[in-house]
Amino acid sequence: LKLSDLKGVFNKHDLFVVSIHKQSNGYYTVKLDASGIQWRPGEHGIFSLPDRSFSGRKWRAFSIASIPNENEMLLGTSIGIKPSGFKQVLASLEKGDIIRLRGPFGWFVLQDDATPIVMIAGGIGITPVRALLKSVEKTQNRNIHVVHSSKGGHLFGDELVKLSNQNNKIDLHLTNDRAMTQAIIADLVFEYGNKAFYYISGPPKMIKDYRKILKSKSIKNKRIVTDPFVGY
Numbered sequence: 001l002k003l004s005d006l007k008g009v010f011n012k013h014d015l016f017v018v019s020i021h022k023q024s025n026g027y028y029t030v031k032l033d034a035s036g037i038q039w040r041p042g043e044h045g046i047f048s049l050p051d052r053s054f055s056g057r058k059w060r061a062f063s064i065a066s067i068p069n070e071n072e073m074l075l076g077t078s079i080g081i082k083p084s085g086f087k088q089v090l091a092s093l094e095k096g097d098i099i100r101l102r103g104p105f106g107w108f109v110l111q112d113d114a115t116p117i118v119m120i121a122g123g124i125g126i127t128p129v130r131a132l133l134k135s136v137e138k139t140q141n142r143n144i145h146v147v148h149s150s151k152g153g154h155l156f157g158d159e160l161v162k163l164s165n166q167n168n169k170i171d172l173h174l175t176n177d178r179a180m181t182q183a184i185i186a187d188l189v190f191e192y193g194n195k196a197f198y199y200i201s202g203p204p205k206m207i208k209d210y211r212k213i214l215k216s217k218s219i220k221n222k223r224i225v226t227d228p229f230v231g232y
């Protein structure tokens with residue numbers, strides 16, 4: 001984490017909702033008009049809902065699942081059967097409503113443009129990984145592996161399958177079984193060791209577990225970049 005990774009936190013933008021879609025398995029995607037806003041793929045923002053009253057904490061951190069070239073800021077979240085006040089309001093927003101953003105900023109960004117990439121996402125942790133993958137989807141100079149482990153369906157799954165089918169440097173594993181996920185990671189660590197960067201995103205507990213596995217196989221800290229979704 002560098003001080004410059006946090007610089008964007010002082011920026012404030014009011015963004016118009018373009019659309020909100022309920023996907024399967026309780027996932028929601030939110031598209032925001034992001035004309036004129038720049039961010040590094042993998043960054044996140046602090047989002048609030050101005051002029052709305054609801055109980056509980058008034059802001060949430062969300063990773064940005066899109067890249068600036070897509071022109072829209074794409075968010076993905078999970079909204080269960082007993083949603084927080086924030087998420088109840090979020091799910092009810094309509095086209096043209098405003099969401100306030102502090103940021104974007106963050107540290108979950110690509111470390112260089114040549115080293116092999118292993119991305120490991122748990123559940124909703126796929127959001128910043130989609131952005132990283134979109135930013136390298138045409139790459140031909142390094143191997144890219146994405147392991148998305150999720151019990152409740154794979155958000156962006158169809159799109160990521162298509163994307164990996166279009167580039168033989170991109171290898172996608174969609175899993176819903178912990179043992180299988182660990183076996184895939186073990187194979188990747190065997191293949192690349194400290195020659196790759198490992199990007200892990202999702203619930204803090206999951207990150208802790210996978211970091212432990214990588215460390216036990218002698219992967220150095222400086223090769224591991226994490227995005228803990230505090231709050232899950």
Ligand SMILES: Cc1cc2nc3c(=O)[nH]c(=O)nc-3n(C[C@H](O)[C@H](O)[C@H](O)COP(=O)(O)OP(=O)(O)OC[C@H]3O[C@@H](n4cnc5c(N)ncnc54)[C@H](O)[C@@H]3O)c2cc1C
Pocket residue numbers: 044056057060061062063064076077078083084086087124127128227228229230231232
């Ligand atoms: C960098 C980052 C990126 C994230 N990206 C995404 C994303 O792309 N999509 C997404 O859905 N979520 C993301 N999150 C998590 C998100 O900010 C919310 O915490 C999460 O969605 C749960 O919100 P909620 O309203 O459902 O539950 P909440 O009502 O906020 O909380 C659920 C439980 O977690 C506890 N909790 C909440 N916040 C904290 C905290 N800061 N520290 C300790 N305990 C806490 C609460 O007390 C409660 O028990 C991200 C978090 C971080 C830090």
